[in-house]
Amino acid sequence: MATTQPSSVDRPPTIHDIAALCGVAASTVSRALSTPDRVNIRTRLRIEAAAAELRYIPNNQAKALSSGRTGAVGVLVPDITNPFYFDLIRGTQLQLKAAGYTQLLVDTEESDEVEASTMEQLRKSADGIIVAASRLSDEALLAAAAKMPMVTMNRDVSGVPAVLIDTPSATSQGLDHLISLGHTRIAYMAGPVTSQSSTRRWTTLADAAEERGVEVRKLGPFAPKTQSGAAAADAAVHSGVTACIVFNDLIAIGMLQRLRERGIRVPEDMSILGCDDIFGADFCNPPLTTIASPIEQAGRVAVSMLLAQLNPLQGGPSRRLAVMPTHLTIRGSTGPARVP
Amino acid sequence: MATTQPSSVDRPPTIHDIAALCGVAASTVSRALSTPDRVNIRTRLRIEAAAAELRYIPNNQAKALSSGRTGAVGVLVPDITNPFYFDLIRGTQLQLKAAGYTQLLVDTEESDEVEASTMEQLRKSADGIIVAASRLSDEALLAAAAKMPMVTMNRDVSGVPAVLIDTPSATSQGLDHLISLGHTRIAYMAGPVTSQSSTRRWTTLADAAEERGVEVRKLGPFAPKTQSGAAAADAAVHSGVTACIVFNDLIAIGMLQRLRERGIRVPEDMSILGCDDIFGADFCNPPLTTIASPIEQAGRVAVSMLLAQLNPLQGGPSRRLAVMPTHLTIRGSTGPARVP
């Protein structure tokens, strides 16, 4: 009979239903739920009780539209299937959830275009974004950061808050490790040219090599996938080096497989030193000597920095830069240089 | 001077800006952009040109609020860091993006409560959900499926569309493999009790074992993490079996590590047969014999089934069930039974 039934309707309850039930205005309900102090304690309790009874769940879309705040944070990674990002994603997810935010995860497929258009999309649907290993130019990143709160990871652009994982310094530590094992012919297997991590690492490594009077040659670039390991392995063998410092563990693991196929023993004939300590680095064959990074922690820090930007009230001034320490983890893939 | 400037404002353009620029009503712009046929071709072109000029990007929140369609699909996985789900996530992401949908990825942390509350949340912010390896009860799942379009993965509840990965049948194939290698004392290392996959697999396995006249005992349950592998390995050794069929590769890899620590050789002293063929299964030591699953493909199929529900117009009737075939991949972790 009734055109509208207060509680038995299938449609999810709204603040209007609560308002009707309590005999107050919808705006009062809104205030009771979002700014409890602005409302009389008794009214508030009544409203809260009604909300609970109706199993009210606020509509995020509507909230976002009217308030401008979405309660969501975009997380952009170049490749979801790269284990490196697993821990990162978990770190951001945990920290965001703890702060009451939702994570919008997007795989940008290593493409600057996808990355740019995603950012444009997210401008309306997220309060801020975390961009891991951006493939964008400095200018593009800076422009994007001007439009919405942003934190980059492993990408340092002046003016954009960033979390950096300090692999460069551990890389020279890795170089020392190899030198102390007697290696003199060493290669750096480079990652994508657009990867600032790879560039930074190579620069540090080249400097360190010069200081120590050893020669390190750069091979590559190689795509950050295990499949690229075959090409990397072949290049390394062909170049006559006895040890490789590899852009990341994914390529390093691929190299391990290829070298095994070719009958080249690791570490007897060739030492391999990876980077990141991803899932799998400890149980591959042989277990990978690598530069361990606090990836999950880095994700959390990135979220903290972003949230500091979003809510400037609480907490001190937001940091511009966070540098995460790394350390060399020695396993079985590095050993004494073969005597020629 | 002017309180409102048509195009130089920093605020993103809306359909109203376009309408003003073209001298038409906002509703016409809306129609031109979403139902092009309902609008004169010349007006449409003018509007499209204006939209391009203004770099107009529709506001998803507003779209969702007014139309009820969000253009987003929730994907719920129990554990983001489990490599099994990487490929799944990638599969769903690719297929969703191809269909113009956004993926909302949520890690439910193996918790039925988180899962339930997430579903409730998503009811407003997503058009449908894909639930992998749900921890919910049949009733809860069915109730949730009644409220919004849903596809489950590796979880068969009558009335809810599902994608199943047919590991049970490959499991008996795996059993045959072990029997042919001379194993007679075999264990099944079970996964979580709430996992239907594990239960189904065990049922099939027990039947197959009886048929073939061998004894397979069930050990566990074990959490689907590499760390659980240690307990699993110890349990296997203690029980005196010579071969293990393991719930998943994660546990199997953990067992491999533990057995190595304890000086038990694989496959000479103990054969290990995993499940899923996750990242790492091919390069662990020894490489894992496992039941390979088309995980990414399963993700795509799940999306297709969900989209068929969402847009019943195009395409035939939506399937209730999809069963993905699997196959046994033999690597180095299984071998002839040790002669006592």
Place this chain on the structure above:
DNA sequence: CGAATAATGACAACCGGTTGCCAAGCCTTG
């Protein structure tokens, strides 16, 4: 050439909240 029909676009309500503004009510204080 007039009428029927279809195509087109404007108007306005609506989705579910948020928020500025204002009035009423309460209490405190002189």
Place this chain on the structure above:
DNA sequence: CAAGGCTTGGCAACCGGTTGTCATTATTCG
């Protein structure tokens, strides 16, 4: 007891689109 201040809650506009209704115009047909 009156004046002033603060608390409280209602009204209504607004966020940016979608969509049903309807008037106008263009087109086609008899």
